[in-house]
Amino acid sequence: MDIFVDSAGPLLAALGTTVVMAVVAGIGSLIVGTLIAAARISPIPVLRGAAFAYVQFFVNVPLLVLLILAVFALPDAGILMPLAPTTVVVLTLYEAAYVAEAIRSGVNTVGNGQIEASRALGFTLGQTLSLVVLPQSLRAAVQPIGNVMIALTMNTALAAAVGVVELTSAANKLNLVEAQPILIFTAAGLVYMLLALIIGLSAGRIERKVAIVR
């Protein structure tokens, strides 16, 4: 256990990086994903097509490929960003595709009748979406979105591959010195499990709180 105590400082800092990346990318992907979902169900063909293409692109390209592309290609294109923010942006855009799909599955729980009723009351399309469709879709999508957030947290580990010092990377560094891979990576795995547990339990709480009386 001494090896963890001796390296507590760097390990905690790395855990902090993991949590911050997960939280920022999580919030970002919720916002972007909601917008993509709204475009996906809008009656405007161009928006629908663009959102469809977005989702297909990010669902069908491995995250690691996207990360490496962003880390090496963006500087070539003249966009210079530190590694961690670059990773957060890629994670945000990538997970937003999954958030959008989760919300879209929730949209199907809103009856067509309610949409007709809001049109009949004089709501514009934007009001129908923002007041009637999305609030109910988001409620129905809490648990699926929670799963996306757990996947996102696990996916922050890929940042190690492009040089961000987060939990996995720090564990790897420690292992290079101590050569105790089973102990070190089991401990890292338990920390990831704990993070996933927190997200899962929170999603359950939120779901019970916002559940629609049916």
Add this chain to the structure above:
Amino acid sequence: MAHAPGTPTASSAARTASTDMVVMTDVQKHFGEHHVLKDVSLSIAPQEVVVVVGPSGSGKSTLCRCINRLETITSGDIRIDGVTLPQEGKALAQLRADVGMVFQSFNLFAHRTILENVTLAPIKVRGEKKKDAEKHGLELLDRVGIADKADSFPAQLSGGQQQRAAIARALAMRPKVMLFDEPTSALDPEMVTEVLDVMVSLAKEGMTMVVVTHEMGFARRAADRVVFMDDGRIVEQNTPAEFFDHPESERARAFLSKILTH
């Protein structure tokens, strides 16, 4: 559509001298190959209560849904208070705000309380203050007899209560005309009366109403005019007394004999 595209003032330019609230002229409607409305022309005067009856599949629900353009028509012209229905967009939304609609399946917003269901459109569409909208909303809920349900959610109400809430929601917009698309067809028999009573009182107060229904008792009691449809056409129209006691067409006689003999 009769109005030229690209002219935002088309609706006001199309205002006619007619004093009728709803005017449908030579309306045709196709669902693919299926011709559902054939040469439908119908004018409804202010404060008039028109009950549309006919066998299922006769096009009566479609007629009702065309009036606020939930269904688009193939050709012809529909005017509300002298204004031709515009294309989908802001202008149509504004016009729809003046046309209340009550559906067979209630269609209340499941995530909002009954009071919020009633006040949402006045606040968001009309820009009313929340306090004013709530005051008016509570009056309306009281009027349809469910003031005690203001803070409940739709799923906690019976079908009859939900439908009365839906009527209150439509009335909250102070509509010029109310459309009822088979408002009692999804209700258990013992709840039909409570909804019809609200509708009768509305009719008595002078609301302009188009009611698609199978409730012949309501037609007799509240209608100024009964419109009988069959196979997409208006076959005959008359006062309820004349229509029920002396139907002119063979098809109306056949329809009435079927529904009145049991």
